[in-house]
Amino acid sequence: MAVARYWRQQEQRYSLAGSKCAICNGSFFPKRTICPTCHRRSIGKMEKFLFSGKGKVVTYTIVHDPIISYADQSPYVLAVIALEEGDLVLGQIVDCDPRIVDIDLDVEMVFRRLSAEGASGTIQYGFKFRLMDVGSS
Amino acid sequence: MxxxxxxxxxxxxxxxxxxxxxxxxxxxxxxxxxxxxxxxxxxxxxxxxxxxxxxxxxxxxxxxxxxxxxxxxxxxxxxxxxxxxxxxxxxxxxxxxxxxxxxxxxxxxxxxxxxxxxxxxxxxxxxxxxxxxxxxxxxxxxxxxxxxxxxxxxxxxxxxxxxxxxxxxxxxxxAKIDHSISITTDTPDFWRREGMKYPSHAERFTGVPAYFKHVEMCASKVMENMGTKPGDYDYAVFHQPNGKFPVNVARKLGFTSEKIAPGLWTPRIGNTYSASMMMGLAGILDVAKPNDLILGVSYGSGAGSDGFHIEITDAIEDFNRSASPxxxxxxxxxxxxxxxxxxxxxxxxxxxxx
Structure with missing residues (x-):
């Protein structure tokens, strides 16, 4: 039963909600209770931080052998994105011919379906990415 | 206000x-x-x-x-x-x-x-x-x-x-919404029963007794209540189930094709249903200037129309349109x-x- 697990991650998945350390200003995704730089000095000083969703492709792979629930999106791109405000996140790049994806391209967050618990279960939503300023392939 | x-x-x-x-x-x-x-x-x-x-x-x-x-x-x-x-x-x-x-x-x-x-x-x-x-x-x-x-x-x-x-x-x-009025009747022109995947429609019945009747009545009612006529409006937008109905209803009501052009998007993107007339209105807001008057009428099967008399304000000059597409x-x-x-x-x- 993934309902509760996904519900707990909702803010993080819907809005790229992470943490910011009030001491060193480092921003982290997902949320952290302790800053990896400031250690115990950061306890109680980590604040909620919403990333803008803008970033750049650090590296990527094209998935040609998807899990069954992603068969209708195959081949699709999974990429490591360097978020504008810091930290890296793994996400799918949608709405493009996978052949045009490249390192350093600008991306923005989009809100998409991630998965569904069969035909009668809940639908999980969250962030994916889209190339910026790319219209047609 | x-x-x-x-x-x-x-x-x-x-x-x-x-x-x-x-x-x-x-x-x-x-x-x-x-x-x-x-x-x-x-x-x-x-x-x-x-x-x-x-x-x-x-x-x-x-x-x-x-x-x-x-x-x-x-x-x-x-x-x-x-x-x-x-x-x-x-x-x-x-x-x-x-x-x-x-x-x-x-x-x-x-x-x-x-x-x-x-x-x-x-x-x-x-x-x-x-x-x-x-x-x-x-x-x-x-x-x-x-x-x-x-x-x-x-x-x-x-x-x-x-x-x-x-x-x-x-x-x-x-964009001030100065007036809104609706026309509603029980007209079975298009429906989808609970549990059914696809909707059904009554073919040509969707035209005159459904779309045209409600949109024309609603547009006329807005103008009657506001004391306006088609010539007073800078733009008009009507629901767009296809690219023809809104053009025909505009002509029947007396709106020129120039007045509906900025809000006519179904020919390019199809009928976005609940977003259809709103997309047209957004297209007009993309180009509108202060004091422009807009007549907007939606249509929903089943059936009804919502009409709006809208006036653009000076605030649109400072509005950050370019922040989004x-x-x-x-x-x-x-x-x-x-x-x-x-x-x-x-x-x-x-x-x-x-």
Whole structure:
């Protein structure tokens, strides 16, 4: 039963909600209770931080052998994105011919379906990415 | 101060299919069909898009254009005929995704293609209400759909996807809604029974006794109540189930084709259902100037029309339109897909384990 697990991650998945350390200003995704730089000095000083969703492709792979629930999106791109405000996140790049994806391209967050618990279960939503300023392939 | 539109945002999925590609599969002359309907192409949602994701995107784009703390949005109503859940609101997903929860009310609306404009009227009522009864700085009305036509049915040429968000409030209004009135009757021109995947329609019955009757009555009623005539308006926008009906109804009412052109988007993107007339209105807001007058009339099968008399204010001069895509930007971006890909994207192919 993934309902509760996904519900707990909702803010993080819907809005790229992470943490910011009030001491060193480092921003982290997902949320952290302790800053990896400031250690115990950061306890109680980590604040909620919403990333803008803008970033750049650090590296990527094209998935040609998807899990069954992603068969209708195959081949699709999974990429490591360097978020504008810091930290890296793994996400799918949608709405493009996978052949045009490249390192350093600008991306923005989009809100998409991630998965569904069969035909009668809940639908999980969250962030994916889209190339910026790319219209047609 | 009269309430009105404080900000707006639109979203159109990137994929497109042409009438020629659809017709080729069903032994029909798709090009002629497209010409008859006035549709060059229609938008198709990606496999991971639905009315909720489209509603969220349009709402986020609306927020980018203004400095409004989302927690001041006191109501979110989402109009759609393709809500992803039968029970569990789309509006709560939007509220959470834009940071408007938890102090807000929410509900999903359904009235075929006019559920979004019904949401606008509900929002107008709430922001005009006495603050002691229900405090409401802003209310959000959304029309969002990923509509479907049965394979091979004429609806398949037009049923598309898109979403529009209108933030309704009383401060920094860019488009005052001076008057709104509706026409409603029980007319069975188009329906979908509970549990059925595709809608049904009464063929030619959808024209004169349904669309034209309600839109014409509603437009005339708005003008009668406001003491205006077609020549007084700078722009007009009517629901667009295809590219022909809005052009014909404009002509019958006495509006020139120049006045409806900035709001006529179905020929490029298809009928976005609950977003259709709202998309047209957004297209007009993309180009409108202070003091421009707009007549807007939606239509929803079943049946009814919501009419609006709208006046653009000086606030539109400082409005940050460029913070989010214009309708022309989004309509112009498109990746053509073939019919087989369309079937896959619209989940019309039975997969392993289904």
């Amino acid at each position: 009269k309430a009105g539109i404080v900000s707006y945002g639109i979203y159109i999925p990137r994929y497109r299919i042409t009438p020629a590609s659809i017709g080729a599969v069903w032994g029909q002359d798709g090009n002629s069909m497209g010409k008859a309907l006035g549709i060059e192409s229609k938008s198709v949602p990606a496999p991971d898009e639905d009315a909720a994701t489209i509603a969220v995107e349009s709402a986020r784009r609306m927020l980018r254009r203004v400095r409004v703390d989302p927690s001041r949005i006191g109501a979110i109503f989402v109009g759609s005929e393709s809500h992803p859940y039968a029970v569990k609101p789309t509006a709560t997903i939007v509220g959470e995704a834009i940071g408007a929860t938890p102090v807000m009310t929410a509900a999903d609306f359904e009235f075929a293609c006019k559920a979004g404009t019904a949401a606008i009227q509900a929002c107008l009522g709430l922001v005009h209400m006495d603050d002691n009864v229900m405090p409401m700085d802003y209310a959000l009305a959304i029309g969002s759909d990923t509509s479907q036509g049965a394979p091979g049915n004429a609806l398949e040429y037009s049923a598309s996807a898109g979403g529009v968000s209108f933030l309704i409030g009383k401060d920094d209004v860019i 214009l309708v022309a930007d989004e309509a112009g971006l498109g990746m053509d897909i073939d019919y087989a890909t369309y079937l896959k994207f619209r989940k019309k192919i039975k997969m392993e384990g289904e």
